[in-house]
Amino acid sequence: MTIAPGDARSVPAQRSKRYTVDDAIAAQEFFHARGWTDGLPVVPPTPGAVQACLDWVLMPAGQLVGIEPVRQRAITAEKLAVNAVMAGCLPMHFPVVVAAFTAMLREPFLLHGATASTGGCAVLIVVNGPVRNELGMSGTFNALASSDRASSVIGRAIRLILCNLLDARPGEVDRSTLGHPGKFSYCVAEDEEHTAWLPLAGERGVPPLASAVTVMAAGAPRQFMNEWTAQPEQILDTAVAEIKANMRNYSIWPGNYAIVLPPQLRAHFEATGWSKADVRRYIFENARVHRRDWAECGKGSVVGERGDREYAAFETAEDVLVVAAGGPAGGFGAVIPPWYGNKSRAVTLAIGACVDCNV
Amino acid sequence: MSLEILDPTHEFDARAFLPAKRLASLEGATVAIVSNGKKGTQPFFAAFEHELAARYGVARVVRLTKSNYSAPVEAELLNDAERWHALVAGVGD
Numbered sequence: 001m002t003i004a005p006g007d008a009r010s011v012p013a014q015r016s017k018r019y020t021v022d023d024a025i026a027a028q029e030f031f032h033a034r035g036w037t038d039g040l041p042v043v044p045p046t047p048g049a050v051q052a053c054l055d056w057v058l059m060p061a062g063q064l065v066g067i068e069p070v071r072q073r074a075i076t077a078e079k080l081a082v083n084a085v086m087a088g089c090l091p092m093h094f095p096v097v098v099a100a101f102t103a104m105l106r107e108p109f110l111l112h113g114a115t116a117s118t119g120g121c122a123v124l125i126v127v128n129g130p131v132r133n134e135l136g137m138s139g140t141f142n143a144l145a146s147s148d149r150a151s152s153v154i155g156r157a158i159r160l161i162l163c164n165l166l167d168a169r170p171g172e173v174d175r176s177t178l179g180h181p182g183k184f185s186y187c188v189a190e191d192e193e194h195t196a197w198l199p200l201a202g203e204r205g206v207p208p209l210a211s212a213v214t215v216m217a218a219g220a221p222r223q224f225m226n227e228w229t230a231q232p233e234q235i236l237d238t239a240v241a242e243i244k245a246n247m248r249n250y251s252i253w254p255g256n257y258a259i260v261l262p263p264q265l266r267a268h269f270e271a272t273g274w275s276k277a278d279v280r281r282y283i284f285e286n287a288r289v290h291r292r293d294w295a296e297c298g299k300g301s302v303v304g305e306r307g308d309r310e311y312a313a314f315e316t317a318e319d320v321l322v323v324a325a326g327g328p329a330g331g332f333g334a335v336i337p338p339w340y341g342n343k344s345r346a347v348t349l350a351i352g353a354c355v356d357c358n359v
Numbered sequence: 360m361s362l363e364i365l366d367p368t369h370e371f372d373a374r375a376f377l378p379a380k381r382l383a384s385l386e387g388a389t390v391a392i393v394s395n396g397k398k399g400t401q402p403f404f405a406a407f408e409h410e411l412a413a414r415y416g417v418a419r420v421v422r423l424t425k426s427n428y429s430a431p432v433e434a435e436l437l438n439d440a441e442r443w444h445a446l447v448a449g450v451g452d
Contacts, residue, residue: 014365015370015371016365016366016367016370017365017366017370018363018364018365018366019363019364019365019366020361020362020363020364021361021362021364022361022362023360023361023362024362026362027362027364030364031367036367036368044362044364045364045365045367046362046363046364046365047363047365050365069431070430070431073369074371076371079367079368079369079371082365082366082367083367086367110427110429110430112429112430112431113427113428113429113430114429116429117429118452160367164367164368164369165367165368165369166369167369340429343427343429343430344429
């Protein structure tokens with residue numbers, strides 16, 4: 001008898017508890033009843049489907065991906081794969097899930113705080129490199145929400161992993177007051193094909209042609225619009241105004257902000273020779289508010305004696321994450337604010353990087 | 360036809376949580392309080408400290424505050440832990 005990869009009989013290393021249900025419909029109710037879903041239907045994680053994911057990344061089921069630092073929970077490849085299958089991932093999507101969660105386990109991301117906080121952020125995943133095309137990811141129309149299958153299921157997998165492996169369910173470890181829709185899935189592929197700009201991962205040190213993810217503890221996108229100018233400074237002034245509004249109304253502390261720029265606006269930057277570094281520098285220099293500004297939005301009671309103190313949105317220009325994405329028409333852009341200043345920092349990680357390979 | 364499915368939750372290294380040994384009395388004890396650093400903890404722990412001394416005879420209360428309320432307590436804050444009889448970790452908002 002030949003046992004193919006992905007066949008349940010070939011997977012003695014899997015250790016997850018097994019249940020038997022009547023069919024896929026029964027599996028839905030089984031999972032929903034236990035609080036193991038995000039409220040949407042899930043793909044039943046059969047041993048064979050889970051093994052297919054593990055085979056794709058050449059990871060044994062028990063491979064330790066990392067340890068969540070606060071609760072000391074060991075995160076294994078098998079458990080990531082179970083949740084990825086549930087989210088709708090195909091095996092080919094799984095390397096991105098593994099890379100994203102590995103990045104989230106890095107200390108600067110502050111995983112526990114970011115996923116437990118009342119602040120209610122979601123994990124934004126920006127995907128760069130050839131893997132985008134291999135997976136059919138689209139960074140164009142509707143780039144920030146259900147633009148394509150891979151983006152949807154990869155982002156959803158991260159949420160299910162948080163719920164099921166770290167108990168980050170609403171009212172349990174997840175103490176979000178409001179949360180935002182990005183908690184279902186918050187994954188975007190950068191539109192590298194329609195820009196001469198350096199990809200985000202390239203700006204953050206990943207070599208050209210390598211695929212990578214950048215994860216960020218992020219608030220909901222704040223959309224802006226300015227199609228009445230071709231001047232880069234004026235376009236960015238609109239983005240800066242949105243950042244300042246976030247600083248006044250939400251959190252004044254500096255951190256990573258993602259700036260999403262679609263083609264119609266990017267055309268003005270590229271026509272005038274502005275690079276991403278120029279964009280970052282302009283935003284860094286101008287996104288600043290004074291403490292006294294709080295008085296204009298109902299927070300006068302906390303201005304105190306330091307009204308003239310200036311607060312910058314960024315500690316360095318490198319903290320600005322510029323992402324080329326969005327549909328071809330429309331003078332829109334988006335500012336994606338950090339969860340809570342610099343408590344959590346964006347982390348970029350190459351996908352499937354092999355430290356021993358000679359390529 | 361039935362379907363076999365896998366448990367998606369954490370199950371492999373769950374360690375039993377063991378509560379710290381109870382003190383027979385707080386009389387004369389040194390008790391540390393670790394605050395998460397949020398403003399709301401200040402009046403609460405001030406009142407708690409008062410109660411510990413007035414009602415239970417605690418000799419000394421050590422007040423500690425994490426620098427980042429979303430991160431674990433810094434190891435150096437616990438350097439003197441061997442001198443404490445009890446430690447209370449509290450959060451506030």
